[in-house]
Structures are given as C-alpha cells and as structure tokens.
Amino acid sequence: MTAPVLDALDALESESIHIFREVAGEFDRPVILFSGGKDSTLLVHLAVKAFAPAPVPFPLLHVDTGHNYPEVIDFRDRLVERLGLRLHVAHVQDWIDDGRLTERPDGTRNPLQTVPLLDSINEHRFDAVFGGGRRDEERARAKERIISLRDAFGRWDPRSQRPELWNLYNGRHAAGEHVRVFPISNWTELDVWRYIQREGIELPSIYFAHRREVFRRDGMWLAEGPWGGPRGAEGLELRSVRYRTVGDGSCTGAVESTASTLDEIIDEVTASRLTERGATRADDRLSEAAMEDRKREGYF
Amino acid sequence: MARDLLRFATAGSVDDGKSTLVGRLLYDTKSVLADQIEAVERASVDKGMSTPDLSLLVDGLRAEREQGITIDVAYRYFGTPTREFVLADTPGHVQYTRNTVTGASTAELAVLLVDARNGIVEQTRRHAAVLALLRVPRLVLAINKIDLVGFDEETLTTIAKDFSGLARSVGFADEAVQVIPVSALAGDNVVERSTRTPWYDGPTLLGHLESVPVAGPEVSAPFRMPVQYVIRPRAGALPDAEERWGPLHDYRGYAGQVASGTVSPGDEVVVLPGGARTTVAAVDTADGPLDAAGAGRSVTIRLTDDIDISRGDLIAAAGAAPRVGSEIEATLCWLADKPLRAGARLLLKHGARTTQVIVGALGERLDVDSVRFVDPPEALTVNDIAMVSLRTADPLPVDDYADIRATGSFLLIDPPTGNTLAAGLVGAPLAVVEA
Numbered sequence: 001m002t003a004p005v006l007d008a009l010d011a012l013e014s015e016s017i018h019i020f021r022e023v024a025g026e027f028d029r030p031v032i033l034f035s036g037g038k039d040s041t042l043l044v045h046l047a048v049k050a051f052a053p054a055p056v057p058f059p060l061l062h063v064d065t066g067h068n069y070p071e072v073i074d075f076r077d078r079l080v081e082r083l084g085l086r087l088h089v090a091h092v093q094d095w096i097d098d099g100r101l102t103e104r105p106d107g108t109r110n111p112l113q114t115v116p117l118l119d120s121i122n123e124h125r126f127d128a129v130f131g132g133g134r135r136d137e138e139r140a141r142a143k144e145r146i147i148s149l150r151d152a153f154g155r156w157d158p159r160s161q162r163p164e165l166w167n168l169y170n171g172r173h174a175a176g177e178h179v180r181v182f183p184i185s186n187w188t189e190l191d192v193w194r195y196i197q198r199e200g201i202e203l204p205s206i207y208f209a210h211r212r213e214v215f216r217r218d219g220m221w222l223a224e225g226p227w228g229g230p231r232g233a234e235g236l237e238l239r240s241v242r243y244r245t246v247g248d249g250s251c252t253g254a255v256e257s258t259a260s261t262l263d264e265i266i267d268e269v270t271a272s273r274l275t276e277r278g279a280t281r282a283d284d285r286l287s288e289a290a291m292e293d294r295k296r297e298g299y300f
Numbered sequence: 301m302a303r304d305l306l307r308f309a310t311a312g313s314v315d316d317g318k319s320t321l322v323g324r325l326l327y328d329t330k331s332v333l334a335d336q337i338e339a340v341e342r343a344s345v346d347k348g349m350s351t352p353d354l355s356l357l358v359d360g361l362r363a364e365r366e367q368g369i370t371i372d373v374a375y376r377y378f379g380t381p382t383r384e385f386v387l388a389d390t391p392g393h394v395q396y397t398r399n400t401v402t403g404a405s406t407a408e409l410a411v412l413l414v415d416a417r418n419g420i421v422e423q424t425r426r427h428a429a430v431l432a433l434l435r436v437p438r439l440v441l442a443i444n445k446i447d448l449v450g451f452d453e454e455t456l457t458t459i460a461k462d463f464s465g466l467a468r469s470v471g472f473a474d475e476a477v478q479v480i481p482v483s484a485l486a487g488d489n490v491v492e493r494s495t496r497t498p499w500y501d502g503p504t505l506l507g508h509l510e511s512v513p514v515a516g517p518e519v520s521a522p523f524r525m526p527v528q529y530v531i532r533p534r535a536g537a538l539p540d541a542e543e544r545w546g547p548l549h550d551y552r553g554y555a556g557q558v559a560s561g562t563v564s565p566g567d568e569v570v571v572l573p574g575g576a577r578t579t580v581a582a583v584d585t586a587d588g589p590l591d592a593a594g595a596g597r598s599v600t601i602r603l604t605d606d607i608d609i610s611r612g613d614l615i616a617a618a619g620a621a622p623r624v625g626s627e628i629e630a631t632l633c634w635l636a637d638k639p640l641r642a643g644a645r646l647l648l649k650h651g652a653r654t655t656q657v658i659v660g661a662l663g664e665r666l667d668v669d670s671v672r673f674v675d676p677p678e679a680l681t682v683n684d685i686a687m688v689s690l691r692t693a694d695p696l697p698v699d700d701y702a703d704i705r706a707t708g709s710f711l712l713i714d715p716p717t718g719n720t721l722a723a724g725l726v727g728a729p730l731a732v733v734e735a
Contacts, residue, residue: 003562003594005515007302008384010597017598018557021528025611025652049586050555050598053541053548054533084539135375142374149718161372162720163398163635165405166709167557168649172718186386188377 009195013046016183018167019146020050023128023181024057026171030128030181031088033117034060036072037246038203039132041079042184042192045201047130048083059086061126063117065109065248066093067225072246075204088124090116107229110248118154121178128171130181136188146185152176193269197262209242209260220253303379306514309388309403311431312413313423317444321413321484322376322389323354325506328491331378354484373402383510392423397668397683398635400427401723404434405709408516411440411505416449416481419459425466426668432470433631433666433685433730435705437516439467439477442505446497447483453499456481470671471731480505518595521704522620523561523569526651527554527613531600553584553600554609556652559706561617563601564592568618571609572697577618578605595706612653614697614707622697622707628690631666631701631730632680632712633723640680646721647713648692656693657712663687671732687728700727 006014023030032047034040047056062076080087092109095101095116104111121129128147135142145161147169162170173179184192196203214221214237215230221241222229230236241254242265259265312318326332344353376387390396390403404410410431414424431439441463449455460479467477480489481497482505488494491506503511531553533541542548563569567580583590584600593599601615609615616622634640640659648657664673665686673687680686701708708729712722 003590003592003597005304005519005594006596008305011305014557014596014598018528021555021598022652025529048538051529051531052586053537053545053551054531055538082539136377142376143372158372163373163402163723165402165711165720165723166706167406168709168711170649170711170713170718170720172647172713174718186375186377188379188384190379191384 009191009198012184012187012191013049013195015167015186016046017050019169019181019183020047020130022169023130023147023171024051026169027128027179029124029126030058030130031061031121031124031126032056032058032130033132034062034076034087035132035246036062036068036076036204037132038192038196038207039134039184041201041203042187042196043130043132044079044083044085045199046183055084059088061088061090061117061120061124061129063090063113063120064092065113066091067109067248069204069206069223069246071206072204075202079202088120090120092116095119108248108251110251113248114154121154127173127178128181129178130183132184133180133182134187134189134192135182135185144182144185146182147171148180148182149173150178150180154178156180190266190269193262193266197266204246206243206246207265209240209257209264211238212241212254213237214239214241214254221256222253303381303383304514305384305386306408306509306512307386307388307406308409308411308509309390309400309407309436310411310413311390311392311400311403311427312444313392313415313421316392316413316415317355317484318389318392318413319355320353321411321442321444321482321490322387324484324487324490325387326376326378327354328487329378329380329506373399380506380510383514385509392427396423396426397430397633397685400430401434401633401635404431404436405723407434407436408514409438409440409509409512410436411442413442413444414459414463416443416446416455416459419455420462420466422669424463425671428463428466428472429470429666429668429671429730430633430685432467432472433633433725435702435729437476438512439472440505440508441467441477441479443479443481444484446481446488447486451481451494451496453497456500469732478502478508480508515595516705518560518704518706519562521560521595523563523567523615523617524559524622524699524704524707525554525556525563525599525601525615526559526653526707527556527609527611527615528652529555529611530609531555551602552606553602554613554615555598555600556615557598558593558595559651560595560704562592562594563599563615565589569603569615570618570621571603571607572614572616572621573624573695574608574613575624576605576607578603578607580604612651614651616697622699622704624695624697626692626695628692628696628698628726629663629728630688630690630710631725631728632684632686632688633725634680634682634684634686634721635723636714636719636721637682638714638721640721641678645715647715648690648696648710648724649713650696650698650710651707653694653696654713655696658691660689660691663689666730673732690724698726700729701725702727702729702731 215234242257259268374389388403390399482489533548581604582602644659699707708726710724
C-alpha cells in the first residue's frame with residue numbers, strides 16, 4: 001500500500017509535530033510562550049496533536065503587559081480550561097510595582113516584556129521555550145534556527161549559530177543556557193490562516209472585523225486604553241477594524257477591515273500589500289535592524 | 301489537486317547574482333509586499349543606487365548589509381497556485397561547505413548559478429561535488445547574466461556541455477539535470493519567458509520548479525521510523541480523549557516521523573538495535589488512524605506485542621532492515637574551526653539517539669577543487685570532507701546515505717560546548733567517475 005504525497009499543510013504540520021516531540025524527548029522543562037495570538041494558539045493546537053491522546057507534557061507561559069484586550073484574556077483562560085493545560089502568567093505590572101522595571105514615557109510596554117520573560121525562565125528553570133516566530137515575518141528572522149541557543153542573558157548571537165542539518169536538531173546546552181524553539185519557522189502567514197480554517201481552530205474575536213473606537217497615530221489605528229491616547233489632536237472615530245497580530249495595546253494597531261469570517265480574512269491576506277508586522281507593529285519600525293536588535297537582547 | 305511543497309536550495313559563487321535571482325523569484329511571484337519593497341527602495345537610495353536593488357530583499361543581518369555579503373543560510377518562502385516553496389539560500393564564499401551542506405541537507409532540488417561570462421569555475425565544481433555528496437535528487441544550472449553575453453546561444457551550449465560532463469562525473473543522472481539561461485537582473489526566463497532567447501525551448505526557472513516531483517527517493521525505500529517519544533496516557537489524558545479514543549489504560553504508542561517508505565497496519569516490523577520482531581497494530585494520528593503513512597508524515601504507531609521500546613530505537617521493515625553495528629565507515633563534512641584528529645571522543649546524534657563515539661583512522665580527503673580523493677590528512681580542518689572510521693558506544697541501525705538519507709545521516713557534537721562539529725554521511729556517497 002502506498003501513501004499519498006503530503007500536501008503543503010500536512011507537510012508543515014508533520015514537521016512541527018516532529019519538532020515538538022524532539023524537544024519533549026531531549027529537554028527537562030520546556031514551556032510554550034503564549035500570547036493569545038494566532039501563532040501561539042496554533043502552537044498549542046500542534047502540541048496537542050503531537051502528544052494525543054496524552055496531554056501536552058509542558059505548561060504555557062504568558063508575559064502579560066497589562067495592556068491586553070479583555071477578549072484575549074478571556075480566550076486564553078477558556079483554552080487552558082478546555083485542554084487541561086497549566087498556565088504561568090508573568091505580569092509586567094509586578095515588575096513595575098517592585099521597581100525592577102520603569103514605565104516608559106511613551107507608555108509602550110512591549111520592550112518591557114524581555115525582563116519578565118528572562119526572569120520567569122530562570123525562576124522556573126525552563127530549558128526550552130517554544131515561540132511562534134516565523135521566518136517569513138522579517139529579514140533577521142529568516143536566519144533564525146529552529147532550535148536557537150540563548151546564553152544566560154537570553155541573548156541571540158546570529159554569527160555563532162549552530163548549523164542545522166536534515167531534521168537532526170542539536171539541543172545541547174549548558175546550565176543557565178536555554179534554547180528558543182520555533183516549530184512553525186517554515187509556515188507563512190497564509191499557511192497559518194489556511195490551517196486555522198482547515199482545522200477549525202478558535203481565535204480571539206479581535207481577529208475578526210468589529211466596530212471599535214480608534215484613533216490614528218503613526219499611520220496605525222490604535223484603540224483607547226490605559227497606555228495613553230488619544231492625545232492632542234488625535235480624535236476617536238468609530239471604525240470597522242480587525243487585528244492582524246495580538247500584542248501590547250500601545251503599539252499594536254488595527255487595520256480597517258470588513259473581514260468577519262476566515263474565508264474573508266484569507267481573501268484579505270492574499271490581496272494585502274503589507275506584511276503583518278509592517279502594517280501594525282510600531283516596534284518594528286524603529287530602525288532597519290529593529291528586530292535583530294531586540295532578538296539579540298533576548299526578545300521573543 | 302492540493303498544493304504541495306518543494307524544498308530547494310540555491311548555491312553560487314560571489315557576484316554570480318544569486319541574491320538578485322532570489323529577489324527576482326520573490327518579486328515576480330508577488331511574494332514581496334509593499335512595505336518590504338518600500339524598505340528596499342529607501343535603502344537603495346541611501347546607497348546611491350538608481351533602481352531598487354532586489355538583492356537587498358534577502359540580506360537579513362546588519363553585518364551583511366554593511367559588508368554587502370551574505371553570511372548565513374537564509375530561508376525564503378513563496379508560492380504559486382499549484383505549489384509552495386521553501387528556499388534555503390546558501391551563500392557562496394564564507395564557509396561555503398558548511399552553508400552548502402546545511403542548505404542541501406533538506407533540499408529535493410538545488411539551483412546552481414554561474415555567470416555566463418565566466419562559465420564553469422572552480423567553485424561550480426566544488427558546489428556540484430557537495431550537492432552530489434549530499435544526494436540532492438535534482439539539479440538546475442542557471443546560467444545568469446545572459447544579457448551580458450548578448451543572449452548568445454553558443455555561449456549557453458558550451459557551458460551546458462561543460463556542466464553535463466561535470467554533473468555526470470560526480471554522479472548526477474542526465475535526466476536529473478536541467479540547464480536554464482536567465483537574466484536575474486532583467487527577469488529573462490526566471491518567471492517570465494524571455495523573448496530574447498528564441499533558441500531556448502526549455503522551461504523557465506519557476507516553470508521547472510513547479511513541475512518537478514516534490515518527493516525524493518525515500519518514498520519508495522523500505523520503511524524506517526526513529527521513535528522520538530513514547531505516548532502513554534495512563535497518568536492522565538486530554539479532557540475528551542476517552543470519548544474520541546476509547547479506553548486508554550493500556551494505550552502505548554510510539555511517536556515519530558516516517559523517515560522512509562510506507563507503514564500500514566499488519567506490516568511486519570523489527571525494532572532496532574534490539575531486534576525484536578512484531579506487527580503494526582495501528583498507525584494513529586490526532587485526527588484518527590491511517591491506512592498508510594508515507595515518508596514525512598508524523599504518526600504514532602501501536603504494535604501487537606508488548607516490547608520494551610524507548611526513545612532512540614528504530615522501527616523498520618522486517619524484510620529489509622538496516623544493518624546494526626558499532627563500527628561505522630562514514631564521510632564527514634567538518635564544519636567547525638576546531639580541528640579533528642584520530643582518537644577524538646565526541647557525541648553522535650543519529651535519528652533520535654545520541655551516543656558517544658571515538659574517531660578512528662582518518663581516511664581519504666575529498667579535494668573539492670579537483671573533485672578527487674587524495675591522501676588522508678593529519679587532521680580535518682573547517683570545510684574539509686573526508687572518510688573516517690567511527691566506533692560508537694551503542695550499536696546503531698544505519699543505512700548507507702546513498703540509499704536512505706534519513707537513516708544514513710548523523711551529527712557529531714562537541715561534548716563540552718555542545719556545538720555541532722560535523723555532518724556525517726554513512727558510507728561513501730560520492731562516487732566520482734574518472735573523466
């Protein structure tokens with residue numbers, strides 16, 4: 001009996017499952033970084049499939065900036081409940097309250113996530129941290145390994161990466177070091193959406209078009225919130241919008257959209273002329289090498 | 301028909317225009333989005349250029365942009381209505397063996413670039429030898445910059461003839477090789493067929509990439525699957541698992557990715573290195589059992605007999621099992637700055653098993669410039685390729701790399717630092733034919 005050739009989504013799914021199992025076999029304390037966004041929700045779905053009918057053999061870690069949309073927190077809690085997962089939450093607010101971090105003048109908390117992340121990795125002695133990064137997102141990520149070694153400071157050194165050959169992953173690390181693991185490295189944004197549709201994966205409602213009061217800043221539609229704004233001449237307007245990524249509310253913009261179903265979103269993504277990070281993430285616009293700099297510092 | 305996925309690699313020398321070719325493929329398949337184009341246009345203006353430099357689309361790291369070179373393998377993604385592509389873009393000059401070996405290890409096809417003005421050069425021979433060694437199933441020679449030789453047919457014919465001889469001498473079958481004249485800068489024959497090469501009746505580069513089979517020879521090889529993880533939900537299952545899966549108290553499944561061949565319920569298998577024989581009871585996935593699973597599919601296999609199996613074991617077709625032993629003759633691609641001498645004690649990762657290894661005698665070294673094997677060296681240094689004898693602490697079930705890539709490949713790892721030192725290929729997969 002011969003088996004049919006895998007289609008693209010089956011091939012990507014099998015590769016991701018292989019990566020999850022390899023890490024579960026070689027590491028003592030893995031964890032999935034979970035934001036409630038579509039990529040980390042996809043990670044959880046793939047992890048469930050990798051170990052079914054047994055439960056996922058590692059917990060989730062959410063670095064909560066405190067600037068999250070309530071729909072996303074609600075979604076997170078229901079997902080954890082439904083799948084019987086364990087969840088750790090690192091509240092950025094706790095780090096601000098005890099003085100380990102200082103609020104930035106612009107109110108943005110995205111750059112503040114790195115310290116709570118690294119502190120949590122140390123506290124829980126996590127040795128492998130799964131992230132939803134994809135190589136198609138940005139040029140520096142295109143050179144990222146699937147299993148990527150980080151030193152005790154969480155830093156990425158792009159010039160001393162281990163070669164990654166065949167599907168043989170080298171997870172050796174010293175005490176105090178950990179690895180970041182990117183099981184969906186080879187997926188594109190469109191692959192993610194098509195797979196979410198095929199598998200019927202539930203997402204937070206903010207990914208679908210809805211009416212929301214937003215204001216314009218730096219070419220992006222931002223929602224009113226504790227992160228500040230609207231300021232000065234920025235005026236609130238009621239618009240039909242949706243989010244393409246889930247991140248800190250201060251720098252994650254909505255796009256104007258009427259796409260309220262997965263079919264409509266896939267049509268919109270197919271026709272879109274902007275990458276998801278470029279369209280809606282102010283933190284990537286700071287400089288040409290913005291992502292590379294943040295990855296070197298231990299960012300996701 | 302469903303869209304499938306082709307993994308391929310590109311290789312070329314400095315200044316052959318590889319980054320431009322890759323940029324052209326992305327640009328002409330509309331895989332580059334407006335904000336990326338704007339970023340490249342801004343950067344091109346900053347560098348004082350009059351037209352957008354498509355190569356900037358693919359140079360990722362700051363050091364690369366500053367120095368105008370490509371340091372590391374980069375992965376690119378594009379798609380057409382019929383197929384998705386994962387491209388491993390391997391730079392030519394810095395650590396070319398390391399990068400080419402890395403890119404070629406997952407590729408079902410490689411695109412090798414030459415400059416039409418220079419034809420086959422030393423680096424073309426090196427790349428062809430490494431791609432042959434890595435058993436990349438298919439090869440494209442893209443003759444670039446044909447605009448700079450006036451779209452001359454005779455130039456193409458001469459280079460194609462030279463290359464056919466080279467490809468044949470390192471073991472590529474004629475039908476595995478396609479020669480395509482292109483201009484990456486102007487776009488001729490990359491995605492759009494050129495009107496300036498009326499004498500060329502072959503496919504465009506993209507047309508060829510869209511039409512070759514995506515599957516390698518593993519599909520028709522005997523069944524192999526390394527066990528990555530043992531799934532025993534006894535201690536606790538997914539909340540709805542018993543409703544979907546039935547009673548799970550005795551469930552014991554062996555999780556892995558099919559490395560070669562096909563597996564179906566009822567198949568006779570052997571578990572190695574132990575040697576116990578049994579029968580496949582079921583091929584499970586989270587979406588339900590399969591009648592058959594082929595190479596590349598991640599599955600969970602249940603067996604009819606209760607055998608002690610753990611991570612690192614290999615399940616293989618009982619009638620065509622790999623050999624098991626601790627003495628392994630292999631070809632090493634040495635990737636590290638630290639030299640290798642006989643007697644070194646290292647770690648070896650094969651499939652899902654890592655074991656200790658002692659390096660025995662160093663054998664003949666491949667001189668990649670002449671594509672000849674020469675006398676054994678005192679030590680292997682970075683980018684060296686040589687035969688070697690290894691002795692492993694645990695017996696390993698191996699195939700020759702030339703027969704099955706997945707069970708014929710391994711890594712050598714430095715115990716103190718954990719660094720990957722070498723790519724290992726069981727046997728002597730490069731059969732050089734004397735011209």
